[in-house]
Amino acid sequence: MSIHKVNAQIVIGTPNLGFSQACASESFNTYSTTFVFSPDTVVEASNQFIIEMSDADGDFSNSTVVYTSAAGVITSSPATLNFSIPETTAGENYRIRIKSTAPVATSAGSSAFAAYYKLQDSPFTINNLVSTGAYCTGGSYLLTIDNPGNGTNDSPLNYPSLTYNWYKETGPTTSVFVAEGSSLLVSDEGTYFVETNYGTCTSNSFSNRVTISEAVAGEANATIVSSLGNPYCPEQGLTTLSTIGGNSYQWYKDGELIEGATNQMYQTNESGVFDVIVDLVDCTASGSIDLMSELFNSDINVDDITTIEDGESVDIIITTDAISPEFEWFLNGQLISGANQDTYEASEFGDYKVVITETVGCTGSRELLFTIEEAMDPFPDVAKIPNVISPNGDGINDTWVIPIQYISGTNTEVMIMTNRGKVIMQTNDYLNNWPEEDLNLSNINQVYYYIITTQEGDTKKGSITVVK
The missing domain is CATH 2.60.40.10 (Immunoglobulins)
Known part of the structure; x- marks a missing residue:
C-alpha cells in the first residue's frame, strides 16, 4: 500500500482597488486593496501576504514589494490591506497583485491605475518671474525653469526624477501641449507655461505664465520685475530687478547709465525709474519700472x-x-x-x-x-401684533416682533400654525425670532396663524402673511 502526500493549495482572487488613482505626497500616501482567498483553512501559521506593484507599464518582471503582512495575522477571507507607493512612482498603468508564502500562491494583476508621488507640489517660477520675453524675426527665445529661482521658490529641478510638460495657451482657460523638458525654445508668439508631469493627477506644481512676442520694427518690450515687489521697502534688503533674456544688457537709473550694470539682473535698495536695454542679437528690447518704497503693515x-x-x-x-x-x-x-x-x-x-x-x-x-x-434691539416696544413679515435678510421686518407683554419672561404661550393647522412653533419663551429657518417660500405669499395665551388665560388670535 502506497501513501501519496497532497500539498495544500490556495487560490487568491484578483485584488479590488479602494481607489481610482494614487496621487501621493508627503502628507498623504495610504491606499487600500481588498482580496479573497480560498480555502482559508489551509493558510499556515507562518503565512505572509505580500502586495507587489508593477512598473509603470503593468509589468511585474521587476515588481516592487509595497506591503508585507506579519506572519499568521491574516487568516480569514476577504482581507483588506493598506499600502504606500514608492517616491519614484510616475505612470498611468500600474497594477498590483497579492502573493502568499505558505502555501505559495499569486493572484492575477489588478486593473490598471495611474500613480504618481508628487515630490514637489507647489507653484514655481520660470524666466526669473518675468512675465514677457521677445525674439527677433527669424530668432527664438529660451524659457527655463528657475533654479533656485526667486525668493522662496521651490524649484522642481531640485528633484532629478521629475519630468515636465510645456503648454501654450489657446484661450482664457484652454491650452495645448507643446513639448517635454526643463526648458523650451520658443519661436512662435504666445503665452507659455510649464507643469510638472504628474499625469492625470491634479497638482499645484505649475509655473507662472510668460508671454513671448516677436520684435516689431527692431524693438520689443523688456518687462522688469522686482523680487521684493513694487512698491518695496529698502529695509528688507536689496531687491533684484530682472528682465527678459538676451545677449547683453545695460541698466539705467533716472535716465543715467549705471556703470557695470550689464547683467540680466540688477540689485538695488533705492527708489527711482530704472530702465534696461536688452540686446537680442538682431534687434533690441527696452523696459522701464518706477520702483517705489513699500509701506508698512x-x-x-x-x-x-x-x-x-x-x-x-x-x-x-x-x-x-x-x-x-x-x-x-x-x-x-x-x-x-x-x-x-x-x-x-x-x-x-x-x-x-x-x-x-x-x-x-x-x-x-x-x-x-x-x-x-x-445695535438692533431684539425686544422693541411695539404697539400691536404684526400680521405681515418679509424674511428676506434686509434687516427690516425679517422676524415676527410682538409686544413686550408676550415675549420671553412673561410666561406667555406663543403658538404658530400652518394654514392646515400644523403646529410649527410652540413656546413659553418667545424671543422675537420666528422664522429662524428658511420657509422655502414660493412666488405666492404664505399665510400662518398664531395663538397667544397669556399667563392669566387671555388669548390673542390672528394670521401672519409671509411675503418674499
Missing part, C-alpha cells in the same frame, strides 16, 4: 461694521509695524481734535477713518476704515 481690532448700544463705547486699537508712526482719526470726514494715539474710544455712530503715517524708514501713510452702527 497695520491692523485694527474691529470689523468693518461694528454695532454698539446707544450710550455705550468701544475701544479701537491699531497695531502697526510702522516706525515712529503718527495717527489721525476722522468721523464722517471730519478730523477728531486731540485724537492722535494708536487707540480711540468711539461712542458716536458714523463712518470712521484712521490715517497711520510712518515718519522714519519707508515713509508713507495707510488708511483704515470702519463704521459704528446702533
Whole structure:
C-alpha cells in the first residue's frame, strides 16, 4: 500500500482597488486593496501576504514589494490591506497583485491605475518671474525653469526624477501641449507655461505664465520685475530687478547709465525709474519700472461694521509695524481734535477713518476704515401684533416682533400654525425670532396663524402673511 502526500493549495482572487488613482505626497500616501482567498483553512501559521506593484507599464518582471503582512495575522477571507507607493512612482498603468508564502500562491494583476508621488507640489517660477520675453524675426527665445529661482521658490529641478510638460495657451482657460523638458525654445508668439508631469493627477506644481512676442520694427518690450515687489521697502534688503533674456544688457537709473550694470539682473535698495536695454542679437528690447518704497503693515481690532448700544463705547486699537508712526482719526470726514494715539474710544455712530503715517524708514501713510452702527434691539416696544413679515435678510421686518407683554419672561404661550393647522412653533419663551429657518417660500405669499395665551388665560388670535 502506497501513501501519496497532497500539498495544500490556495487560490487568491484578483485584488479590488479602494481607489481610482494614487496621487501621493508627503502628507498623504495610504491606499487600500481588498482580496479573497480560498480555502482559508489551509493558510499556515507562518503565512505572509505580500502586495507587489508593477512598473509603470503593468509589468511585474521587476515588481516592487509595497506591503508585507506579519506572519499568521491574516487568516480569514476577504482581507483588506493598506499600502504606500514608492517616491519614484510616475505612470498611468500600474497594477498590483497579492502573493502568499505558505502555501505559495499569486493572484492575477489588478486593473490598471495611474500613480504618481508628487515630490514637489507647489507653484514655481520660470524666466526669473518675468512675465514677457521677445525674439527677433527669424530668432527664438529660451524659457527655463528657475533654479533656485526667486525668493522662496521651490524649484522642481531640485528633484532629478521629475519630468515636465510645456503648454501654450489657446484661450482664457484652454491650452495645448507643446513639448517635454526643463526648458523650451520658443519661436512662435504666445503665452507659455510649464507643469510638472504628474499625469492625470491634479497638482499645484505649475509655473507662472510668460508671454513671448516677436520684435516689431527692431524693438520689443523688456518687462522688469522686482523680487521684493513694487512698491518695496529698502529695509528688507536689496531687491533684484530682472528682465527678459538676451545677449547683453545695460541698466539705467533716472535716465543715467549705471556703470557695470550689464547683467540680466540688477540689485538695488533705492527708489527711482530704472530702465534696461536688452540686446537680442538682431534687434533690441527696452523696459522701464518706477520702483517705489513699500509701506508698512497695520491692523485694527474691529470689523468693518461694528454695532454698539446707544450710550455705550468701544475701544479701537491699531497695531502697526510702522516706525515712529503718527495717527489721525476722522468721523464722517471730519478730523477728531486731540485724537492722535494708536487707540480711540468711539461712542458716536458714523463712518470712521484712521490715517497711520510712518515718519522714519519707508515713509508713507495707510488708511483704515470702519463704521459704528446702533445695535438692533431684539425686544422693541411695539404697539400691536404684526400680521405681515418679509424674511428676506434686509434687516427690516425679517422676524415676527410682538409686544413686550408676550415675549420671553412673561410666561406667555406663543403658538404658530400652518394654514392646515400644523403646529410649527410652540413656546413659553418667545424671543422675537420666528422664522429662524428658511420657509422655502414660493412666488405666492404664505399665510400662518398664531395663538397667544397669556399667563392669566387671555388669548390673542390672528394670521401672519409671509411675503418674499
